Structure formats: C-alpha cells, structure tokens
Amino acid sequence: MPPHGSTLKSTYSYQNAGYQLNKTEFRRAISCNDYHTVSTEELPSSTSKISNNDTVICIPESTVAINHHEIKNGRQRLRWNLVFNILVWIICPLPFWLPFVSNQLAIHVLPCIQCFFVFIWLVISVLAGRNAFRLFRHRHNDYSALLTADERNTIQHVVVISCYKEPLDLIKRSVDTLAAQTVVNRITMVISFEERTPDVHMKCQTLQTHYAQVGFQNLIFTIHPYGLANEIPGKCSNANYALRTVVEQLKLLEKNGDHILITTCDADSQFHRQYIAALTYQYTKAHYPALTTLYQPPLFYNWNLDGLSFFTRVTGILRSTLMLGALIPFSINTMSIFSFSLSLAKAGNFVHPAYQMDDIICLIRWMGVTGRRLSIEMVLTPVLSGPTCGRTIEYEFMEWARQARRWTIGAAEVFHYFMVKSRRIPLLTSVSWSVTFLIYYGILLCSSGLYSLTSFLATLVLLEEIPSYILYAMYALATIQFMAFLIAFIIDAFIPRLLNVNECIFFLRNLFHFCMTPFVLVAYSLVEFYALHEVMIRGKKVCKHGASNKNTLN
Template identity: 65%
Template sequence: MVISFEQRTPDKEKKCQFLQEQFQNCGFERMIFTIHPYGLPNEIPAKCSNSNYGLRMAVKEMNIADDEMDNILVTTCDADSKFLPQYIAALTSKYLKENRPALSTIYQSPLFYNWKLDGLSFVTRVTGLLRSFLMLGALIPFNINTMSIFSFPLSLTKKGDFIHPGYQMDDIICLIRWMGVTQQRLRISIIPVPVLSGPTSGETIEKEIIKWARQARRWTIEAAEVFHYFVIKARRMPRIAACSWGIAFIIYYGVLLCTGCLFGLTTTLSMTFLIKNVPPVISYVMYGLLALQMLTFSVAFLIDAFIPKLMHVDECIFIPRNLFHYITTPFVLLGYSFVEFYALHEVVIFGKKVCKHGASAKGAL
C-alpha cells in the first residue's frame, strides 16, 4: 500500500506512524510512505501531482521490471472511501477473466455516496443518488470517464508516463493521456463491487448548499479544463476514437448536466407565456417527456433502496421524506444546471485563472 502526503501536510510524521500501526497487520506485503515536495516545476498541489509522485517513487523503490507490470493493478482512492472486503478479489477476477487487457482497459467500481447521506439535505442526497445512477447508466457503459476511485494496470500507467501533475481531474486526464499513447479508445470495465464514498457536507443546511454549489462549480470548471486538454491531445489519437469520445463527453457534460434542463425550462416558459394556442400534440409530448424523466429518476431511488443494505450502511429514510426528495429531483438538477451554466461562462471569460482546486468540505463524515 502506497500512502502519499504533501510536504506541507501538518503532523505528517505522526500520521505516517499512526497509519503504519493501523494497517501493519492487514495483509499488505509492505507499506510505502511518500512525501510530495512542494513547489516542483509544472506541478500543482493536488491529488494529481501527489499520485504521480507516489506512484513513481513506489515503482522505483520496489524495483519493478517492465515485464512484470502487466501483473500489477493499481487502485487510486480518496480519504473518504470505504471498500468492501471483496473489492480486490473482484478486481483480480475481472482482470483475469478478461485475459489481462493491460493496455486497453481501466476498471471502475460503482460509487455510492451513502456515507451518512440520510442526515444531509435533499439537495446533497438527490445529487448523490443521481451521480451514482449516471455512473452506472452513462459514464461506465459509454466509456466516458472514470471517477476518483478506480483501478488500472501498472503497465498502462508506465506507458502513459504516469499521471499528469498539472491538472485537477486526474481520473479523466489519465483516460485522455492513455488513449493518446495506446492509440485507441480505452474501455471502462465495471467491477461488480460497490465502493462507499463521502458526499459534501456542512454544519448547517445553508452551509451545505453553499458548499454543494461550490463543488458543482468546481466540477464544471475542471471538466472544461479537461476538454481543453482533450482538444489539444486529440490530434495525436485515431480520429474515430477521438471523435466518439469527444461527442460522448459533450453530450454528458454539456447537454445532460447543463443545457438539457435549461432548455426544458425555457421551453416550458415560452409555451406558457409567449406562444398562444399550443397544439395539443406538443403539450402531450412535453408531458410525456416529463413523465419519462420522472420515471428515470425513480430508478435512482429504487437502486438506493437496496444499495445501503448491500453495503451494510445503516440509513433511516422514511417514505414521506423519500417522496419529497423524489419530487424535488428535477429542481435540484435544474439548480445544478444553473451552476454549470455560470461556471462555463467563468471559464470562457477568465480562462485558466478560475481553474483552481478547492477541496469539498466533508467534516460531518
């Protein structure tokens, strides 16, 4: 196990000692602690540069030969991650059953944000449920991107020159970077074991919503930064792979998460206040689309009814409260779209200056 700290982390020596004592009898062959130096050229102080440095130091210390790297899988995670005991076995089994696709596949476990999620506001809970649902229904099956906690062969990492230390979204940047060096669109294979992740939290509902908006803004700005990186690197990729991934990325982040809800809102307002004598068939289509949307949202809540039990998470959500969260889902998604719309204009106007990482507060976990 490799644990990487930043040089400016307070009490890092004590933390290393504490973690050594906590995990020394947990079955790891060895524990490697790395300290990422502050102020290295062309690097930013974030998870991306820390992971890049930690991986490089671990490979060097373990003296791993290139022909052995196909047999080593790396899993990157966050501090607010809880893995089920079956994770490593499921990952290994999937990798072997797929005949060790070392240079073509990245592995993603479904992330569920049920870490004390029942104690948070409807805004945070609905967002968490939708993120998990969209990961299962879009990000993984359409090979759009991995998200924060994922696994990959070490040989793919080495071929792609490890992790870019200058971009915040290391998960998507890795995918783009590695597509360039392998000259193919990488496949994201699902690991059939969920991982528990922590949602954004706050001391009060007001603070929680403010931090939720900041988090949504940060994700959007980083996604825009990622797309800029992709546009630069796309010329080095096969055209079909680059075009197919770029279109999927735009549809997901640009249409589904941003403009889709705004288009629905403006269409509804124009039909209500501006357009006279709307044909009945148009009204029926609009109502049908709304019903289809709510039916889709219900799948996310249905999944949430089973996942906490599967992950042994104790939650207390009564039916009236769950129904209220379900009804407010389109409004939460609309609010998210407004934040995205604002953030995209920030990027257009201010450029790189707004591409800064602000970690989300999770003090309630």
C-alpha cells in the same frame, strides 16, 4: 482490527522536517530498508529515524525523479472549453427567441428537443438498472474462492489513497476496508499526504503503528512536496508523485507490468471486502487486458447521506445513476476511484500533475499512447464514497456549489487538453469519444436542466395556440422523466445495502426528495453555467483543485 496471516514486509516514509514555507527547496528523506530493529550505534550520522515500539527504520537521503514537462500557458482564454459555452448559449435561450421567429416552428421544435433530453435520461436509467441488477445478482460471489492459487499469486496490487486535510479517523475508516480485503497480502498500501497537511508526521506515525501488522504486503507513506515546478496542487500531482515513488522504491519496472494493478482512491472511500479479489478475477478472466481496459467500481455516496439536505442527497443518487448508466456503459470516463495496469500507467507517463481531475486526464493521456478508445469495465462490487457535506445547511450548500463548480471547470479544462492532444488519437476514436463527452457534460449536465426551465417558461408565456396533442406529449415526457428519476431512487433503496449501509429515510421525506429532483438539476445547471463563464473569462488560473470538506463524515 485483528491481524491477517502475513506480516508487514517493508515500510517507506517521507519526512519534511526541513520544510520552510517561503522556500522552494526542501530536505527530503526516504526509508528503503526491510522492517527490522537496529541499534543506535548502527545508524549513520546522516540518517534520521522513526521509532515504532521496538522498531527503528533507517531513513537515508533520496530524491525521486518527477519527469514531467513544463506547463505551456498558450492562449489563456481562446481555448477549446469555449465549445461548452457555445452549446449552452445555443440550447438554453432557444425557447425565448424561437417563438418570435415562428410560433408554429417553436411549438413543434421545442418539444422535440425536450424529447431528445428525456430519451437520454431514459436510456441512462435503463442501463443503470441493468448494471444495478448485475451487482445485486453477484452480491454473494466469493471471488477469492473463485481465484486459482496461480491467479491469486500472479497479480500484485498497489492501492494509492491521496490525503490532504482529511481527519485521521476518516482516513482510518477508509484504510480499514482495504485491510479487511480477502486478499490483503497481495496489496501494497500507499498513503500519500501533501506536505502542507497539518500534523503530517503525527498522522504518518499513527497510521504506521495502527496498520503495521494487518497483513499488507507493503505499507508505504509518501509526502508530496509543495511548490514543485510545473504542477498544480491536487490529487493529480499527489498521485503522480506517489506512483513514481512506489515504482522507484519497489523497482516495479523490473517486473511484468501486466501483472501489477494500481488503484487510486480518495480518503473517503470504503471498499467492499471482495473488491481486490473481484478486480483480480475479472482481470485474469479477461486475459490481462493491460493496455485496453480501465476498471471502475460503481460509486455510491450513501456515507451519512440520509442525514444531509435534499440537494446533496439527490445529487448523490443521480451521480451514482449516471455512473451506472452512462460513464461506464459508454466508456466516457472513470471517476474518483479506478484501477489500471502498471503497463498502461508507464506507457502514459503516469498522471499529469498540471491538471485537477486525474480520472479524466488519465483516460485522455492513455488513449493517446495506445491509439484507441479505452474500455471501462465495471467491477462487480460497489464502493462507498463520501458526498459533499457541511456543518450546517448553509455550509453544506456552499460546499455542494463549490464542488459542482470545480467538477464543471475540470471537465471543460480536460476537454481542451483532449482537443490539443487529439492529433495523436485515431480520427474515429477521437470523434466518437469527443461527441459522447460533449453530449454527457455539455448537453445533458450543463444544458438540459436550464433548457427544461426556459422551455417551461416559454410554454407558459410566449407560445400561442398550442395544440392539445402537443400538451399531452409534454405531459408524457414529464412522466417519462420522473420514471427515470424513480429508477434512480429504487437503485438507491437496494444497492447500498450490499455495503451494509442502513439508512433511515421516512417515506414522505423520500417523496419530497424525489419531487425536488428536477429543481436540483436546474440549480446544478445554474452553477455549471456560472463555472463555464468563469473559466471563459479568467482562463486556466481558475483550474485549481479545491479539496472537499469531509470533517462531518466522521
């Protein structure tokens, strides 16, 4: 990759040479010198060193304050996540027992409930189509040219990419897209590893050598220690540690936090080259909404998606549609990759390290400190994200189910966190967000698929003397439902091209995937049904972050 105009300003790196598996205290070291050459005689005896060709970096001993509270166990099973279980048990079995109460009542009530679900899908698909059109309309915008020199130089960006066991080539592919940004010289690039990452020293040094001259304002590596108190392993604790480290070492708290934008992402994130410029442009034109707005790029999971099985591809297409049509328009929550101001992160005490879903938990924490419902603004450049995958169809299905389980448990767990903290949030804000969240996760995702199945079975077996107009209405609802799915597939046919993704999907195979969409939703609901009852029975101990398998994305 050709170097940009600017040069590397400074580099920081953690080492864990003193790490021992059975101990809780480790030796930590961090460099905080400008990138320069020093002789061996100049090195103090208490320092370590990393060489990068002709460069030697001093690494003095240092500690970083974590500053988070002790985890409160509380009630392990009597928790607010049980609201999801109650909703599922009210909605899904309804078609099986209502006909025994009143056949006539069931004939009219069951289609009305199905109509409600179809209406939600229709609204989501229409809003998704609208946002997809916005992306397509702005596809040729050169945001770096639209920025004034003052706007470009005022905003500083910190991008944190959290890594664990991902292959080095996969991490490189993601960081390459950030090194290719049109305003790369305004980016502090932070690559944050876990301490138990295999070959972590080799990966840090390889990446340091590879990106030393690409033009980042700063290139920083952190290694999140394993076994810290009051944490669970995962992206939340990793990102929390990385952000606190960067803030301390660059002394960012001494600067205007409204002028510093932070973006957190995963190791399988490929950014549009205009992303940072577009984010800067939208943020400055909105007059720096530092404490009111989060920024979410629309995610598309078309990274090798055409080579994966129908259940993975359909899930990826629907996730993109749900983000475009529900998560962003209704400001429900951010997902995976999102941007925010340092002022908001500081006010919200950064990221809660005892939870597994940083995107939702940050939104909830920060609503509490700002006392308002935060707005989620769509960045007008799409981002490519890696789908679940596996070496074989069997492994792919197990990974798909495992991640669906994790997402469900995480959503239920953060809802409990929200209800506990809701007393700090104004009543109307609390009610509006919780109702929206429950409709999306508890009713649409967890219940609608299973309800469609039980309603269909009840219509075939239990209901008697169904009027013809009811049957026609059910056929019409099924048609509208498939129209909503069709919009999702149309979006998938056009928008990934903005990221130069060229897929090979034969028409009949695409048609097969389209027809299998309702079955994938039912299977997804079954996994969620299992996950909700697992967290109900086992409590908080199942709320752990399992890293996705990304080996086949290389």
